[in-house]
Structure formats: C-alpha cells, structure tokens
Amino acid sequence: MKEVQEFRSASGKRIFALPLEVFPNFWGYAYLLDLEGDRILIDAGSGLPASAEGLEEGLKRLGYRLEDLTYILLTHGHIDHFGGIAGLRPRTAARIGIHELDWQTVSRHEGRLALLSRRLETFLAQAGVESEARRQMLQIYQLTKAFYHSVEVDFTYEAQGMSLQALQMLHVPGHCPGHVVMRFEDVLFSGDMLLNGNTPHQAPESIIPSMGIEHYLHSLERMRPWLQASRLVLGGHHAPLENPLEVLEHTRQRLARRLLQVLRTFQSPQTIAEATLLLYGEKEGYDRLLVLEKMGAYVEYLYQRGWLEIVNPQEEEKPLKYRTLRSGTESEVLLEERSYVCV
Numbered sequence: 001m002k003e004v005q006e007f008r009s010a011s012g013k014r015i016f017a018l019p020l021e022v023f024p025n026f027w028g029y030a031y032l033l034d035l036e037g038d039r040i041l042i043d044a045g046s047g048l049p050a051s052a053e054g055l056e057e058g059l060k061r062l063g064y065r066l067e068d069l070t071y072i073l074l075t076h077g078h079i080d081h082f083g084g085i086a087g088l089r090p091r092t093a094a095r096i097g098i099h100e101l102d103w104q105t106v107s108r109h110e111g112r113l114a115l116l117s118r119r120l121e122t123f124l125a126q127a128g129v130e131s132e133a134r135r136q137m138l139q140i141y142q143l144t145k146a147f148y149h150s151v152e153v154d155f156t157y158e159a160q161g162m163s164l165q166a167l168q169m170l171h172v173p174g175h176c177p178g179h180v181v182m183r184f185e186d187v188l189f190s191g192d193m194l195l196n197g198n199t200p201h202q203a204p205e206s207i208i209p210s211m212g213i214e215h216y217l218h219s220l221e222r223m224r225p226w227l228q229a230s231r232l233v234l235g236g237h238h239a240p241l242e243n244p245l246e247v248l249e250h251t252r253q254r255l256a257r258r259l260l261q262v263l264r265t266f267q268s269p270q271t272i273a274e275a276t277l278l279l280y281g282e283k284e285g286y287d288r289l290l291v292l293e294k295m296g297a298y299v300e301y302l303y304q305r306g307w308l309e310i311v312n313p314q315e316e317e318k319p320l321k322y323r324t325l326r327s328g329t330e331s332e333v334l335l336e337e338r339s340y341v342c343v
C-alpha cells in the first residue's frame with residue numbers, strides 16, 4: 001500500500017494525494033481538496049475493487065467518510081479516472097462534474113462504447129489489420145470497459161463557466177476530448193496531460209474527435225502559462241511533478257522524435273499495421289491495439305499536414321498505404337509556433 005501524501009495550497013488549504021491501484025500493477029491518484037465548507041474529490045479511480053477500497057480506506061485513515069464529500073470533479077473521461085463514480089454515486093450526495101465532451105462517455109456509456117467500437121473497427125480495417133485480429137482486439141476493448149455502467153452527473157464544466165468556487169478549469173483536449181486541468185490558488189491538477197518520462201496515450205481523431213496530436217500540441221501551449229503560474233503540479237499518475245515546464249519540453253521533444261521516426265518508417269510505402277509492426281515490434285491483444293492507435297494518430301497528423309501521401313488511391317478494396325513526402329527536423333514536424341492559440 002502506498003502512502004497518502006499531504007500538500008498545502010498558498011493559503012494553507014489541505015490537499016491529499018490518495019494512491020489507488022486502478023488496474024493490477026497500474027497506479028493512479030485521486031486528490032482530496034479540503035476547503036472546510038467543501039470537500040472536493042478530484043478523480044475517482046477505476047472503481048475496480050482494489051481502487052475502490054484504496055479510496056475508501058485512504059479517506060477513512062485521514063478521518064473523512066464518503067458522505068463528507070461535497071463534489072467529485074473528473075479531469076477526463078478515461079475509466080481509470082471516472083470508473084469509481086459508479087460505486088460512489090449511491091453512497092454520497094457529492095455533486096459530480098465532467099466536461100461536456102466527455103459527458104456521453106460517463107453518462108451514456110453503452111451508446112458511446114457501441115459508437116467507438118464501430119469507428120475502431122473501420123480504423124483497424126483501413127489500417128490493414130486482418131479480420132480475426134480485429135475481432136479479438138474489439139472484444140478486449142469492450143471487456144476493459146464493460147465493468148462500468150452509466151452514471152448521471154450533476155453538472156458539466158462549460159455550463160458552469162469553467163469554474164467552481166475558487167477552482168478554475170482549462171479545457172485541454174488531445175489525450176481525451178473533455179480533458180481539463182484545474183487550478184486552485186498555486187496548485188494545478190494536471191490529470192494525464194503530462195506524465196513523467198512518457199507521452200500520454202494518443203489515438204486518431206477519426207475514432208474520437210477532439211483527440212489527436214494536433215489538439216494535444218495546442219493544449220500543451222494553452223497549459224504553459226498555467227504551469228508557469230503554479231508552484232505545485234499534481235498529476236493523475238505521478239505526484240507531484242518536479243519540474244513541469246521541463247516535463248512539457250521533454251514531452252514535445254519525445255513527440256517530435258517519434259514523428260520523425262514514423263516518417264522514416266514510411267520511406268517505403270506501408271499500411272498503418274505494417275509500419276506499427278516495424279516501429280513497435282510484435283505485440284499481442286490490448287497492447288497491439290494501443291500501438292496501432294498511437295501510429296494511427298501520428299499518421300493522421302503527418303498526413304493532414306502534408307508530410308505523408310496515400311500511394312494506392314485506386315485500390316478500393318485494400319487498406320491504404322502511405323509514403324513519406326519530405327523529411328524535416330524536430331521543430332519543423334511540430335506545429336509552427338505562430339499557429340498556437342494562446343489564452
């Protein structure tokens with residue numbers, strides 16, 4: 001069992017980081033912000049038994065009960081962050097919030113899963129994944145989300161003016177459509193936007209609109225002033241981030257290097273499935289699905305911005321093959337500085 005950590009905001013408000021084993025051997029954090037009148041839980045774990053018990057135990061050891069929670073705010077619609085609300089909803093009167101773009105995922109889960117499964121099937125077929133492997137991957141994809149059932153939330157963030165009392169929110173799509181980071185005084189809750197030594201998972205917009213590399217890069221820039229203004233940055237899987245601006249730069253560099261590797265992989269024409277095998281090697285089941293999604297996101301970004309072309313437009317029955325049109329440098333392959341929208 002990992003230990004609960006305690007932090008303080010500029011005015012001395014208490015913040016607790018509750019470590020949760022959200023999936024076997026995969027840890028995440030929920031945060032409790034104690035504002036005296038209100039006790040706000042940021043993220044809720046996956047809801048799997050180890051995660052749910054970790055949350056309840058952690059709160060109990062700090063002297064809180066589930067009934068004491070007044071708000072549950074979700075950073076984004078990934079199951080390791082929101083799954084826990086299914087178990088919490090009947091046991092607390094806490095008002096639950098999510099961003100508009102992740103509302104369907106949380107509150108109309110079954111429909112969302114059906115829609116995404118169909119889009120995923122189309123993507124995998126276009127990528128050149130054989131039908132038996134597609135069927136298996138879709139089955140695993142659905143299984144990993146089947147333990148959750150839809151939960152009604154009480155409010156969405158844009159409808160609230162992107163704030164809740166002294167908490168401010170910033171919409172940062174890319175890793176997830178409705179991802180928000182939240183600021184309380186000099187503390188930033190960054191969700192999965194920045195991970196130490198790793199790039200958060202990416203998937204193509206063709207499967208999930210408001211995901212994709214372009215959105216993610218824009219969102220990193222939108223976050224930059226908020227990071228600069230924060231003394232403490234608490235993430236969804238690492239707490240706290242030592243030097244968040246450096247983590248942001250490393251993330252951009254890692255992404256740029258990966259995009260250049262992808263360009264090199266497509267020097268001879270490849271399908272997305274072939275290029276994924278070349279770059280990531282043999283993978284099975286869910287791991288294979290994850291790397292295919294990543295490659296799909298890279299290819300989509302590079303194709304949209306004219307780095308790749310499709311070489312077999314006349315072969316209607318076959319998966320699309322891509323080829324590199326030009327090579328570039330790390331800075332060229334990222335968005336041009338002036339194209340960023342800053343707030």
Ligand SMILES: [Zn+2]
Binds near residue numbers: 076078175176192
């Ligand atoms: Zn996530």
Ligand SMILES: [Zn+2]
Binds near residue numbers: 028192236237
């Ligand atoms: Zn996560």
